[in-house]
Amino acid sequence: METEIKDGVGIVKKEAVLSLIVSQLTDYGYNSLATAVAKYTNVEMSAESNSMLAQLLYIGNKYKDEGKSTAKKSPEAHEDGDVTTTTNAGFAGSGGTGSGNPNDDMDGISEDESEVDGLLIDGTKGGDGTNEVQNTAPDYIMWYQTTHKGPATAAAFSRNGQYLATGSADTTLKVIDTDRIKSPTQKTSIEEKPVVRTLYDHQEGINDLTFHPNGIVLASCSDDRSIKLFDLSVSQGKRSFRYMYDSHTINSISFHPSGDFLAAGTTASELRIYDIKTFQCYIPSGSNGSGEGNNGGHTKGIVQTRYAHNGSLIATASLDGSVKIWDGVDGSCVRTLENAHGGSPVTSVNFSRNTKYILTCGRDSLIKLWEVGSGRLVHDFAGSVHKKTVCQASFTHDEAFVISGDEATNTITCWDSRTGTFLKRYGGQNQSICQIAASPSFPAFVSCS
Known part of the structure; x- marks a missing residue:
């Protein structure tokens, strides 16, 4: 970060400060304002939102406060200064207060630091988590419903949870401002309709969505x-x-946390990585079948692909019944879960925030939690039927629960993520649920059917 001297005091140059302001505004969800500031000041928009400005202010205030009492503290006391669908898409929220941080992600955070708030399974009793304290199922209520002319097939939240996008078999996409979604007892003015944009540009149905x-x-x-x-x-x-x-x-796409790359899974067996700047497509060497044994690629199409929250790994779920973990840098296959769901197609895969676990869903009507490092099955989640639809499973915002759809009852099922215990069912849909996505920042999720 470039600096200069002004009035005898060292300061950061104006361009750097303006860049921090733009990034901080984007991180807070003020995207339009950030764009306006960037255009007015000729500052290049950052490829990635961040809270560096807020962090620097925190450090500055902390240093200022500590400076007032330096005479009472030894130099060692400063070592703790860390930088540190008609068919529909239904949106449900918990009646409780969320504890998630809108800016909770893995960028710039070491694995050890992430473990503080990440999903950790106590395996001291056989590794099945049975000694964990049982969570109480959240009381989700229907907040909002929007309709497409065809089945709603895809949904995704922005990283800070401000925006929700839905996609449909009718080829359209809708963007919803979650701040405008009120409780059922509150009225929303015409000027504050939740759907802020409807997008058209595809010729066929939407399969997946992801925010930069x-x-x-x-x-x-x-x-x-x-x-x-x-x-x-x-x-x-x-x-x-x-x-x-x-x-x-x-079938599926996922942004690298830097925003520079996009992983894609298709009806072909090879994983694709797109460079966002050049749009050049790379196929990792191991993905085209050149790897040895289980280190080779899939033998059938990829249903879903997801980057880990820190970008270090990529997971793919395939019709061949396997789940593969790829190195996020060199593209090599580092782990394969063969017959992850008894040979049935695997329809979804998601990383926990600390990258220690992956959650998979298959057409054997089971959801499974795996340990990434060892490939060990931690436990499975039974109680829902997945036989026909390409169903998804997701962690809630705080990773305390796992949610998924049940095509037999058209309900949403909820389990304790740490014990695998079935907790509750939620209604609201009239047809099979094919997609479910949880907000990353507050206790709410969207279901599509």
Whole structure:
């Protein structure tokens, strides 16, 4: 960070300060304001939102406060200064108060630090978590419902939870401002309708959505074999500003936490990695079948792919019944869970925030929690049926619970993530639930059918 001397005092240059302001505004969810400031001051928008400005202010205030009592403290006392769908998409929230941090992610955080708030399973009794204190199921209530002309097939939250996007088999996408979703007892004015944008640019149904870490770019993939990027900061913009085509149907996409790369899973067996700046596509050497034994690629199409929260790993779930973990840097396959669901297709995969565990869902009607480092099955979650739909399983915002749909009852099922205990069912949908996504910052989730 460049500095200069002004009036005999060392300061950070104006450009650097303005860049920090823009990044902080984006991190707070003020994307339009951040864009306006960037344009007015000719500051380049950061590829990734961050809270560095808030962190620096914290450190400065802490240093200032400690400086008042330096005479009473030894130098060692300062060592703790750490930098530190008609079909629908239904949105449900917990009646309780969320404890999640909107900015809770893995960027710049070591694995040890992340373990403080991350999912940790106490395995002292056989590794099954049976000695864990039982959680009480949250009281989710229906907050909001929006409709598409066709089945709702995809949903994703922005990293800070401010925006929610849904995609449909009718080819449209909707962007919802979660701040405008009120409780059922409150009325919403016409000027504050939750749906802030409807996007059109695909020729066939939407399969997956993911927000760029900066919160203002939304990526979508479709049966039309395309990935499209939409700039949400452009007023009234309804079409994509960039796109890329593949030779196969694209089932799933996931941004690297830096925003520089996009992982894609298609009906082909190879994992794709796209460079966002050049749109060049890379296929990891191990993904094309060149690896030895279990270190080779999938033998059937990839249903879902997800980056770990720190970008170090990529997980893929496939129709071949396996789950593979890939190195986020060199693309090598570092672990394979063969027959993860008894040979049944695996339809979803998600990392815990500390990257220690992955949550998978398969057409054997089981959801499973695995330890990434050892490949050990921690426990499974039974009680819901997944036989026909490409169903998803997700951690809640605080990773205390696991939620998924049940196609037999059209309900949402909830389990204790640490013990695997079935806790509760939630109604609200009239048809099978094919997608479920939890807010990263507060106790709420969206279900699609």
